[in-house]
Amino acid sequence: MPADSALTRDAVVTLYTRVLEAWNSRDAAAFAAQFATHGGTVGFDGSEMDGRDAIESELGRIFADHTPATYVARVREVRPLGPGAMLLRAVAGMVPPGQTAIMPERNAIQSVVAVLENGEPRITMYQNTPARFDGRPHLGEQLTDELSAVHRSGRIVDAD
Template sequence: MTDERGPVLALYESLIGAWNERDAGAMAALYAPHGSQIGFDGSAFDGPHAIEAALAPIFRDHPTARFVTIVREIRAIGSDALLLRAVAGMIPPGARQIKPEVNAIQSLVAHRHNGAWKIELFQNTPAAFHGRPDDAAALTRELQQAADHPPPERPKRGHHTD
Protein backbone atom coordinates (compact mmCIF):
# COMPACT_ATOMS: atom_id res chain seq x y z
CA MET A 1 0.00 0.00 0.00
CA THR A 2 1.35 3.41 -0.89
CA ASP A 3 1.25 6.08 1.79
CA GLU A 4 -2.46 6.85 2.07
CA ARG A 5 -2.21 8.95 5.23
CA GLY A 6 -2.69 12.17 3.25
CA PRO A 7 -6.03 11.18 1.71
CA VAL A 8 -7.29 9.85 5.05
CA LEU A 9 -6.21 13.04 6.82
CA ALA A 10 -8.10 14.99 4.14
CA LEU A 11 -11.15 12.76 4.73
CA TYR A 12 -11.03 13.53 8.47
CA GLU A 13 -10.53 17.25 7.81
CA SER A 14 -13.56 17.17 5.51
CA LEU A 15 -15.60 15.52 8.26
CA ILE A 16 -14.57 18.12 10.83
CA GLY A 17 -15.08 20.92 8.30
CA ALA A 18 -18.61 19.69 7.52
CA TRP A 19 -19.41 19.63 11.27
CA ASN A 20 -18.04 23.15 11.67
CA GLU A 21 -20.13 24.27 8.68
CA ARG A 22 -23.16 22.47 10.14
CA ASP A 23 -23.64 20.52 6.91
CA ALA A 24 -25.26 17.15 7.66
CA GLY A 25 -25.35 16.11 4.02
CA ALA A 26 -21.66 16.77 3.50
CA MET A 27 -20.82 14.80 6.63
CA ALA A 28 -23.00 11.85 5.66
CA ALA A 29 -21.54 11.71 2.15
CA LEU A 30 -18.13 10.87 3.63
CA TYR A 31 -19.36 7.55 5.07
CA ALA A 32 -19.25 4.11 3.48
CA PRO A 33 -22.67 2.56 2.74
CA HIS A 34 -22.67 0.78 6.11
CA GLY A 35 -20.47 3.32 7.92
CA SER A 36 -21.25 4.12 11.55
CA GLN A 37 -21.04 7.20 13.72
CA ILE A 38 -20.98 7.12 17.50
CA GLY A 39 -21.55 10.52 19.07
CA PHE A 40 -20.30 12.09 22.27
CA ASP A 41 -23.43 10.98 24.13
CA GLY A 42 -23.18 7.40 22.86
CA SER A 43 -25.81 7.75 20.13
CA ALA A 44 -25.00 5.41 17.25
CA PHE A 45 -26.16 5.75 13.66
CA ASP A 46 -25.47 3.41 10.77
CA GLY A 47 -25.33 4.40 7.11
CA PRO A 48 -25.16 7.82 5.47
CA HIS A 49 -28.96 8.27 5.39
CA ALA A 50 -29.35 7.67 9.15
CA ILE A 51 -26.34 9.85 9.94
CA GLU A 52 -27.71 12.73 7.89
CA ALA A 53 -31.20 12.30 9.39
CA ALA A 54 -29.75 12.45 12.91
CA LEU A 55 -27.49 15.45 12.31
CA ALA A 56 -29.80 17.65 10.23
CA PRO A 57 -32.13 18.61 13.11
CA ILE A 58 -29.20 19.15 15.44
CA PHE A 59 -27.63 21.60 13.02
CA ARG A 60 -30.99 23.20 12.24
CA ASP A 61 -32.16 23.62 15.84
CA HIS A 62 -28.98 24.14 17.88
CA PRO A 63 -26.03 26.50 17.58
CA THR A 64 -23.38 23.78 17.62
CA ALA A 65 -19.84 24.47 18.81
CA ARG A 66 -16.98 24.18 16.35
CA PHE A 67 -14.29 21.52 16.64
CA VAL A 68 -10.60 22.24 17.13
CA THR A 69 -8.63 19.04 16.53
CA ILE A 70 -5.13 17.63 16.79
CA VAL A 71 -4.36 14.41 14.94
CA ARG A 72 -2.28 12.06 17.06
CA GLU A 73 -1.81 9.10 14.73
CA ILE A 74 -2.68 7.68 11.34
CA ARG A 75 -1.70 4.07 10.70
CA ALA A 76 -2.55 1.20 8.43
CA ILE A 77 -4.69 -1.59 9.87
CA GLY A 78 -4.98 -3.54 6.63
CA SER A 79 -4.22 -3.26 2.93
CA ASP A 80 -7.06 -0.79 2.32
CA ALA A 81 -7.87 0.41 5.85
CA LEU A 82 -6.40 3.07 8.12
CA LEU A 83 -7.03 4.22 11.67
CA LEU A 84 -6.86 7.90 12.57
CA ARG A 85 -6.79 8.97 16.21
CA ALA A 86 -7.23 12.59 17.28
CA VAL A 87 -8.13 14.80 20.20
CA ALA A 88 -10.79 17.46 19.90
CA GLY A 89 -12.06 20.46 21.78
CA MET A 90 -15.09 22.59 21.10
CA ILE A 91 -15.53 26.34 21.04
CA PRO A 92 -19.13 27.50 21.48
CA PRO A 93 -20.55 30.08 19.05
CA GLY A 94 -19.34 33.57 19.91
CA ALA A 95 -16.64 32.27 22.28
CA ARG A 96 -12.88 31.99 21.94
CA GLN A 97 -12.14 29.48 24.67
CA ILE A 98 -12.25 25.69 24.57
CA LYS A 99 -15.07 24.25 26.67
CA PRO A 100 -13.09 21.60 28.65
CA GLU A 101 -16.06 19.48 29.69
CA VAL A 102 -16.65 18.45 26.08
CA ASN A 103 -13.06 17.62 25.13
CA ALA A 104 -13.00 14.33 23.26
CA ILE A 105 -10.87 11.55 21.88
CA GLN A 106 -11.82 10.75 18.30
CA SER A 107 -11.24 7.59 16.29
CA LEU A 108 -11.89 7.21 12.58
CA VAL A 109 -11.56 3.99 10.58
CA ALA A 110 -11.34 4.58 6.85
CA HIS A 111 -11.57 1.99 4.09
CA ARG A 112 -10.90 2.38 0.40
CA HIS A 113 -14.11 1.73 -1.62
CA ASN A 114 -13.73 1.62 -5.40
CA GLY A 115 -10.62 3.78 -5.17
CA ALA A 116 -12.12 6.37 -2.78
CA TRP A 117 -11.58 6.55 0.97
CA LYS A 118 -14.79 6.38 3.03
CA ILE A 119 -15.48 6.38 6.76
CA GLU A 120 -16.40 2.99 8.22
CA LEU A 121 -16.48 4.25 11.82
CA PHE A 122 -16.19 7.61 13.52
CA GLN A 123 -16.37 7.68 17.30
CA ASN A 124 -16.27 10.79 19.47
CA THR A 125 -15.60 9.74 23.09
CA PRO A 126 -15.56 12.10 26.10
CA ALA A 127 -12.02 12.81 27.35
CA ALA A 128 -13.10 12.74 30.99
CA PHE A 129 -9.79 11.48 32.41
CA HIS A 130 -11.54 10.44 35.63
CA GLY A 131 -9.27 11.01 38.60
CA ARG A 132 -6.61 12.69 36.45
CA PRO A 133 -7.35 16.43 36.48
CA ASP A 134 -3.79 17.29 35.41
CA ASP A 135 -4.24 15.26 32.20
CA ALA A 136 -7.57 16.96 31.50
CA ALA A 137 -6.04 20.41 32.07
CA ALA A 138 -3.04 19.58 29.86
CA LEU A 139 -5.33 18.51 27.01
CA THR A 140 -7.37 21.70 27.34
CA ARG A 141 -4.18 23.80 27.22
CA GLU A 142 -2.95 21.94 24.14
CA LEU A 143 -6.28 22.33 22.36
CA GLN A 144 -6.52 26.02 23.28
CA GLN A 145 -3.03 26.53 21.85
CA ALA A 146 -4.20 24.85 18.62
CA ALA A 147 -7.29 27.08 18.57
CA ASP A 148 -5.24 30.22 19.15
CA HIS A 149 -2.57 29.31 16.58
CA PRO A 150 -4.11 27.16 13.83
CA PRO A 151 -1.70 25.66 11.31
CA PRO A 152 -1.67 27.13 7.82
CA GLU A 153 -4.33 25.66 5.58
CA ARG A 154 -3.12 22.66 3.61
CA PRO A 155 -3.36 22.86 -0.18
CA LYS A 156 -6.44 21.16 -1.55
CA ARG A 157 -5.85 17.74 -3.06
CA GLY A 158 -4.62 18.09 -6.61
CA HIS A 159 -3.64 21.74 -6.17
CA HIS A 160 -0.20 21.45 -4.61
CA THR A 161 2.91 22.13 -6.61
CA ASP A 162 5.43 19.63 -5.22
Protein backbone atom coordinates in the same frame (compact mmCIF):
# COMPACT_ATOMS: atom_id res chain seq x y z
CA MET B 1 -8.62 8.53 -6.76
CA PRO B 2 -8.34 5.42 -8.96
CA ALA B 3 -9.88 2.19 -7.66
CA ASP B 4 -6.45 0.59 -7.19
CA SER B 5 -5.04 3.47 -5.13
CA ALA B 6 -3.68 2.76 -1.70
CA LEU B 7 -5.17 4.55 1.26
CA THR B 8 -2.56 7.08 2.43
CA ARG B 9 -1.99 9.01 5.63
CA ASP B 10 -2.62 12.29 3.82
CA ALA B 11 -5.89 11.01 2.35
CA VAL B 12 -7.13 9.93 5.79
CA VAL B 13 -6.14 13.24 7.42
CA THR B 14 -7.92 15.10 4.60
CA LEU B 15 -11.01 12.93 5.11
CA TYR B 16 -11.00 13.66 8.85
CA THR B 17 -10.52 17.38 8.22
CA ARG B 18 -13.45 17.41 5.79
CA VAL B 19 -15.77 15.76 8.31
CA LEU B 20 -14.87 18.34 10.99
CA GLU B 21 -15.21 21.21 8.51
CA ALA B 22 -18.67 19.92 7.59
CA TRP B 23 -19.66 19.78 11.27
CA ASN B 24 -18.34 23.28 11.85
CA SER B 25 -20.33 24.50 8.82
CA ARG B 26 -23.43 22.63 10.05
CA ASP B 27 -23.61 20.85 6.70
CA ALA B 28 -25.21 17.46 7.32
CA ALA B 29 -24.92 16.38 3.66
CA ALA B 30 -21.20 17.18 3.49
CA PHE B 31 -20.61 15.44 6.83
CA ALA B 32 -22.43 12.28 5.74
CA ALA B 33 -20.71 12.29 2.33
CA GLN B 34 -17.41 11.47 4.05
CA PHE B 35 -18.82 8.13 5.23
CA ALA B 36 -18.94 4.77 3.50
CA THR B 37 -22.47 3.79 2.50
CA HIS B 38 -22.80 1.59 5.58
CA GLY B 39 -20.47 3.65 7.79
CA GLY B 40 -21.40 4.50 11.33
CA THR B 41 -20.70 6.92 14.12
CA VAL B 42 -20.86 6.87 17.90
CA GLY B 43 -21.45 10.34 19.30
CA PHE B 44 -20.01 11.96 22.41
CA ASP B 45 -23.20 11.06 24.29
CA GLY B 46 -23.13 7.43 23.13
CA SER B 47 -25.77 7.84 20.43
CA GLU B 48 -25.24 5.70 17.35
CA MET B 49 -26.01 6.42 13.72
CA ASP B 50 -25.62 3.68 11.13
CA GLY B 51 -25.46 4.36 7.41
CA ARG B 52 -24.78 7.51 5.43
CA ASP B 53 -28.49 8.30 5.00
CA ALA B 54 -29.21 8.01 8.74
CA ILE B 55 -26.21 10.20 9.56
CA GLU B 56 -27.36 12.91 7.17
CA SER B 57 -30.94 12.76 8.41
CA GLU B 58 -30.08 12.91 12.11
CA LEU B 59 -27.46 15.64 11.74
CA GLY B 60 -29.84 17.64 9.56
CA ARG B 61 -32.33 17.53 12.42
CA ILE B 62 -29.67 18.48 14.99
CA PHE B 63 -28.31 21.36 12.91
CA ALA B 64 -31.83 22.67 12.25
CA ASP B 65 -32.62 22.77 15.98
CA HIS B 66 -29.49 24.43 17.32
CA THR B 67 -25.99 25.69 16.58
CA PRO B 68 -23.46 23.24 18.03
CA ALA B 69 -19.96 24.14 19.15
CA THR B 70 -17.21 23.93 16.53
CA TYR B 71 -14.34 21.44 16.53
CA VAL B 72 -10.60 21.80 16.65
CA ALA B 73 -8.42 18.70 16.71
CA ARG B 74 -4.92 17.32 16.79
CA VAL B 75 -4.16 14.06 15.03
CA ARG B 76 -2.11 11.77 17.25
CA GLU B 77 -1.70 8.76 14.99
CA VAL B 78 -2.55 7.42 11.56
CA ARG B 79 -1.62 3.81 10.82
CA PRO B 80 -2.67 0.97 8.56
CA LEU B 81 -4.93 -1.74 9.93
CA GLY B 82 -4.48 -3.96 6.90
CA PRO B 83 -4.91 -3.70 3.15
CA GLY B 84 -7.32 -0.86 2.37
CA ALA B 85 -8.02 0.20 5.97
CA MET B 86 -6.42 2.80 8.23
CA LEU B 87 -6.96 4.05 11.76
CA LEU B 88 -6.77 7.73 12.69
CA ARG B 89 -6.63 8.66 16.37
CA ALA B 90 -7.08 12.28 17.42
CA VAL B 91 -7.96 14.51 20.32
CA ALA B 92 -10.65 17.11 19.80
CA GLY B 93 -12.06 20.10 21.58
CA MET B 94 -15.08 22.29 21.00
CA VAL B 95 -15.59 26.05 21.05
CA PRO B 96 -19.17 27.17 21.77
CA PRO B 97 -20.86 29.68 19.45
CA GLY B 98 -19.87 33.23 20.34
CA GLN B 99 -17.03 32.05 22.59
CA THR B 100 -13.27 32.00 22.08
CA ALA B 101 -12.19 29.26 24.49
CA ILE B 102 -12.25 25.47 24.39
CA MET B 103 -14.88 23.85 26.66
CA PRO B 104 -12.79 21.36 28.70
CA GLU B 105 -15.86 19.26 29.54
CA ARG B 106 -16.36 18.57 25.80
CA ASN B 107 -12.81 17.40 25.06
CA ALA B 108 -12.83 14.05 23.31
CA ILE B 109 -10.70 11.24 22.03
CA GLN B 110 -11.75 10.44 18.46
CA SER B 111 -11.07 7.32 16.44
CA VAL B 112 -11.74 7.01 12.73
CA VAL B 113 -11.49 3.84 10.66
CA ALA B 114 -11.11 4.73 6.99
CA VAL B 115 -11.50 2.43 4.00
CA LEU B 116 -11.61 2.73 0.26
CA GLU B 117 -15.13 2.60 -1.17
CA ASN B 118 -15.24 2.68 -4.96
CA GLY B 119 -11.65 3.91 -4.88
CA GLU B 120 -12.41 6.86 -2.58
CA PRO B 121 -11.42 7.22 1.08
CA ARG B 122 -14.47 6.99 3.31
CA ILE B 123 -15.13 6.66 7.03
CA THR B 124 -16.51 3.31 8.08
CA MET B 125 -16.49 4.14 11.83
CA TYR B 126 -16.14 7.45 13.67
CA GLN B 127 -16.15 7.24 17.46
CA ASN B 128 -16.19 10.12 19.94
CA THR B 129 -15.25 9.31 23.55
CA PRO B 130 -15.33 11.90 26.34
CA ALA B 131 -11.82 12.73 27.61
CA ARG B 132 -12.75 13.03 31.27
CA PHE B 133 -9.56 11.65 32.83
CA ASP B 134 -11.38 10.80 36.07
CA GLY B 135 -9.17 11.48 39.08
CA ARG B 136 -6.43 13.02 36.91
CA PRO B 137 -7.44 16.66 36.35
CA HIS B 138 -3.92 17.62 35.24
CA LEU B 139 -4.37 15.45 32.12
CA GLY B 140 -7.57 17.29 31.25
CA GLU B 141 -5.83 20.63 31.73
CA GLN B 142 -2.92 19.53 29.53
CA LEU B 143 -5.33 18.44 26.79
CA THR B 144 -7.25 21.71 26.97
CA ASP B 145 -3.97 23.64 26.70
CA GLU B 146 -2.92 21.54 23.69
CA LEU B 147 -6.25 22.04 21.92
CA SER B 148 -6.30 25.74 22.77
CA ALA B 149 -2.97 26.09 20.94
CA VAL B 150 -4.50 24.46 17.86
CA HIS B 151 -7.47 26.83 18.11
CA ARG B 152 -5.19 29.88 18.41
CA SER B 153 -3.31 28.74 15.29
CA GLY B 154 -6.51 29.17 13.26
CA ARG B 155 -6.45 25.58 12.05
CA ILE B 156 -9.29 23.13 12.50
CA VAL B 157 -6.97 20.11 12.40
CA ASP B 158 -3.30 19.95 13.32
CA ALA B 159 -1.76 16.82 11.85
CA ASP B 160 1.91 17.78 11.97
